[in-house]
Amino acid sequence: MSQIISIHSYRGGTGKSNVTANLAAQAAMAGKRVAIVDSDIQSPGIHVLFGLDKSTMKQTLNDYLHGKCAITDAAFLVGREPTAKEGVCKLADKFLWLVPSSIETMEISRVLKEGYDVNVLNKGLKTLRKSLQLDYLFIDTHPGLNEETLLSIGISDEMVIILRPDQQDFQGTAVTLDVARSLDVPSIRLFVNKALSRYDHAQIRADVEKTYSTQVVGVLPLSEDMVDLASADVFSLRFPDHPWSKELIRAAKIILGQA
Amino acid sequence: MSGVFDRLQKRMEVESQEGGISPLDLADLPPLLRKIMRYMLREYELTYPEICEWAEELAESERPTQAQLDEALTVLTKQFWLIKRGEGERIHYQANLRRKAGSKLAQGLWNALDTKIAAAATKKEETPPAS
Numbered sequence: 001m002s003q004i005i006s007i008h009s010y011r012g013g014t015g016k017s018n019v020t021a022n023l024a025a026q027a028a029m030a031g032k033r034v035a036i037v038d039s040d041i042q043s044p045g046i047h048v049l050f051g052l053d054k055s056t057m058k059q060t061l062n063d064y065l066h067g068k069c070a071i072t073d074a075a076f077l078v079g080r081e082p083t084a085k086e087g088v089c090k091l092a093d094k095f096l097w098l099v100p101s102s103i104e105t106m107e108i109s110r111v112l113k114e115g116y117d118v119n120v121l122n123k124g125l126k127t128l129r130k131s132l133q134l135d136y137l138f139i140d141t142h143p144g145l146n147e148e149t150l151l152s153i154g155i156s157d158e159m160v161i162i163l164r165p166d167q168q169d170f171q172g173t174a175v176t177l178d179v180a181r182s183l184d185v186p187s188i189r190l191f192v193n194k195a196l197s198r199y200d201h202a203q204i205r206a207d208v209e210k211t212y213s214t215q216v217v218g219v220l221p222l223s224e225d226m227v228d229l230a231s232a233d234v235f236s237l238r239f240p241d242h243p244w245s246k247e248l249i250r251a252a253k254i255i256l257g258q259a
Numbered sequence: 260m261s262g263v264f265d266r267l268q269k270r271m272e273v274e275s276q277e278g279g280i281s282p283l284d285l286a287d288l289p290p291l292l293r294k295i296m297r298y299m300l301r302e303y304e305l306t307y308p309e310i311c312e313w314a315e316e317l318a319e320s321e322r323p324t325q326a327q328l329d330e331a332l333t334v335l336t337k338q339f340w341l342i343k344r345g346e347g348e349r350i351h352y353q354a355n356l357r358r359k360a361g362s363k364l365a366q367g368l369w370n371a372l373d374t375k376i377a378a379a380a381t382k383k384e385e386t387p388p389a390s
Contacts, residue, residue, distance in 0.1 A: 004301070105376045113369045115361035119279075122356055126303040147281070147359040154282035155301045182286035184293060 002134040004125075005255065006152035009162040010172025012143040015193040016162045017046040018226070019248070020140040022236045023160075025087075026252035028096035029237070032135035035075060035097040035128055037061065039121070039141050039148040041111050044101035046140050048231045050078045051085050052100060062102040064124055065116045071124035072131050074099050087238030097132060118147050125155070136256070144172075145179060153180050158187045158255060160217065164194045165204055170211070177212055189215050191251065194222040218251030220244055279357035280340040291323055291331050299341060299354040307332075307350040 007020040020036060028034045038046045038061065047057060059074040076098050078084070079091030102108065129137055139152040153159060159180050163169040173190070180188050190212060195204055201219040208216050223244045226235055236245035253259040282300070285293050298313060299305065305313075314328050323331065332352065335341040342353045362369070 106373070106380070109369070109372060109376060113362050113364075115359040118356040118359050119354070122300060122354065123303050126301075147357075150282035151300070151356065154285055154297060179283070179286070183282065184285075184297060 002129040002137055003158060004129075004137045004139065004152075004156045005158045005160065006139040006141060006156040007160050007162065008141055008149060008153070008176055009143050009169075010145075010176050011169055012043075014143070014162040014164055014169065015220070016143065017140055018049065018231065018235070019160075019162055019191060019193060019220075020138055021046055021049040021234050022245075022248050023252050023255060024096060024136070024138045025091060025234045025237050026249055027136050027138075027256055028091055028094040030256065030258065031094075032256070033095045033133055034136045034138065035099065035132055035134050036138045036140060037099045037125065037128070038101045039139055039152060041065075041101045041148065042108060042142055044103055044108075045231070047098060047100040047103070049234055050076075050088055050098055051081070051083055051233070052076065052078075052098070054103060056081060056083070057100050057103070060102040060107070061099050061121075061124075062104075062107045062111065064099075065111070065120055067120075071099065071127050075128065075132065076100065085233040085238070087233040087235065090237045091234075095132075097128075099128070118151060121148070122151060122155070145176070150179070150183075153185060154183050156185055158189070159185045160189050160191050160255065162191045162193050163208075165192060165196070165199070173212065177214060189217040189255065191217050192219040195219050197221050217254050218247050220247050278339040279355040280338075281357045284340070290321075291327065292335060294321065295328075295331055295335065296340060296354065299352060300356070302354075304351060304353040307352070308348075310352065 007016055007023070009016045024034050024036045036046060038044050041061065057076065059069045061074055063069045064071045064074045078096050078098050079088050079094065084092070125137065128134065139156070141149045141152050161173055161176050163173045177188065190208060192204055192208060195201055201221070205216045205219050221244055223242070225239065225242060226244055229235055229238070235242070236248045239245055240249070280296065285296055288296060295310070310332070311328065314323055332341065336343045336352070339355055342355050343350060344353065345351055
């Protein structure tokens, strides 16, 4: 049976999409059948990491939500296209689908203006899991709490909350954790991102675990190399020996139950 | 066996409901109802025997009796958080999530925005690419 892993953060800019893309890519590299749904309809972005743009994204989650196509038609099998970057190319013989949200201004405006039927989204997630015979479905959400976020929390087997070592993130994470616990999510883990290298990461891990009584699955360093890549590729595939990647890969094994 | 008219009638009833569950409502439900709704949200639609089978596989401490399960399904159906369709052996249930509401901004604002977006798109198409 497929596992649903939802990736959240209370605030924007935590690196949620980057972590989602890298975790999903590592699952695919391990031979699993994986899909990512970009449910951040208001401000989509994860497609950039896989080198997709308007010309390559034929159909999107928005098209599915508006009844224009089947959800499986909006699932793009990444790594096969000739323009794929060095890292994403490594997925060429793997199975990682991305269901992107539209980056057409009109489409984003339409969803904001009219809303949509959340049942259709939910049905689509079920169809994806079944039709693509997924081992893992990753849901990348809008920061904070809204319908898509809450739905993904409500149906997930595993929830990963990304936070930075930042007071605003700490407060927001407490709220998100409260919601997740009240919705009986079976497994909740924290992932600290953008930790300054001069700090003791083991201490950060210990402090955060103590504060929230929740496992910290990894502490990722703030990396200039990551910033330099500018979301142009999947970092852990492109630079597998980088300290950021090693920590990500270690955490991925724990989340995927391979540790 | 329900006919086309019955099914359409049912659909109209459902669509006329403002209700449906928000995932946040799950938090306020008693444990058994929350457990059922979480499972139904995941699976979207299940037959009655499938729900019974799932309940059978729950840990003994959490497993409801048949009467408790039936009562829970009735409560959730009355709230329109589950939609019940079919009869007899063919009864199935579907999770019913509340629609994501659109913006409450004045329609005029959206019309103005749409016009501007459309104009910008047209202008972009007409502009020859820089050589």
